[in-house]
Amino acid sequence: MKNTMAFGLALAGAVASIAAPAAARAQDPPGGGLKSVGCPAMGSLRLPDVRITEAVGVEAGTPPGGSFKKAHCKVAGVIGREIRFEVLLPDEWNQRFFMGGGGGFVGAVVNHAAGSVNAGFATAGTDTGHQGTAIQAGWALNDVERQLNFGHLAVHRTAAVAKAIVRAYYGSDASRSYFIGCSRGGGQALMEAQRYPDDFDGIVAGAPAMDWPGIAAAFVRNSQAAFPDPATLERSVITRDNLKLLESRILAACDAKDGVKDGMMEDPRDCAFKVGDIPACADDRPGPECLTRAQRAAIERIYAPPVNQDGTIYYGQPFGGEGEVEGWQNWITGVNEGLLANAGTPSLQWAFGSEFFKYFVFHDASWDYSRYDLSTWKRDTRLVATFMNATNPDLAAFKAGGRKLLLWHGWSDPALSTLATIGYYEQVEARDPAVRDYFRMFLLPGVLHCGGGPGPDTVDWYTTIADWVERGKAPDRLVASKLDKDGKVTRARALCPYSQRSVYLGKGSTDVAESYACKAP
8 A cells, every 4th residue: 555656666677677579669660569650649549438638758767766768658548537547658669568556545647567668568557536645535425436446447447448549559459468566456456357357468466455344444443452542643552662572572482483583484374472471561551671451452452353243354463564664653553753744644554444434434524433343344344345345266267368367465564464365365276276377376574565674575576477478487486585775685585386485495595595495384
């Protein structure tokens, strides 16, 4: 959700390594996938229920940060009432299309694959049918069209329009089409595989927001634990000292269980740590090396799955990310220095949970998160689940087309539980034991939401999905890297398709991928 911007920028540097067909030159004649019309002419393109609002050439080296290293044509427009989109058409096209997802509630044209234009991909993004900030959903109030567009229609319609623009500009269809996204974009990716399996040949879904009612329930429950009094949102029950203590105790107990002491866990499910192992504060007075009764209860509540009288609603929070600013502090407990800057919210989970229930579920801007007990959760969210959830484990139609799906999640994600992603994969596997022929999942130790944290978080998903779709090269082992600000690799780790694990071989540096092998648990 929040870190999807960093996710998109990190991916931008990876796409140039993809082996592509000989690129077409701008001056070449039409046909065979070559550029057939000039960019300004795209402004007069006529498509059903589409208005083109801009068609302009963009030179190489264009900001932000000179990220567009290849010249391209930008075509922007509106589908229907208000689905805004942008399509980027490189002068040197590799005859492929790569669409990118968005984050949070989106609200502006976002494209996680924008950097792919540098490798010759035509690419597109959308605002999903509304304008606003990524953590506010007032736009959805009593507007079914906007809710449906955000739920699943806008990405599908944008994909269809973008392909038509590609065809008009180059004179031929893309030979292959791909989609990549993380967080909300990961949910969009799964929605495409489930509802619109013909849209893309290959899909990469990261940390997917796929069960919105369940996610929002967990967010509200966690916000009630951290901020029980809505009148004092600037102060969490759980302090920064609590989080540092919690993280240090967990790592001391469990870091080395995977054979490597490196500040992260290969699989936090192996950790048997209990919050009760941390000392209680004398006289229940807060301190840096202890927990009060209220702090202990709040932390235990966050780790546990949310439940009501009908049973479990969503998954609990695995160990990891407690002491990171971009971890629990931003997402769950707040930074204990007032509200998040310029956002007017104590934590990101508080924002997303409250906004979802206010504007999608109850249609009431005054709804109070602190009074909701989840007893009517299933009834309350039944309707919205029909168009917001991407949890259908039946991927038969997607599989039938020879398509491929990659799913990944960081183990220390403070926003969306990695356990939910594992749960979805295992549901698909239960329906189809041959799932690995077309669908594989990778879990990244020590990685926060869509990136960040101590774990290696940069993977060339572009090459991986293209190799699988176009060359039949299934991903049996991947490499994740941690990059410094200059792009230098500081740590690397082998990634293995679930349920295999990356196991240290007992020799060599623990910071290089060659020191690890994939083995069954």
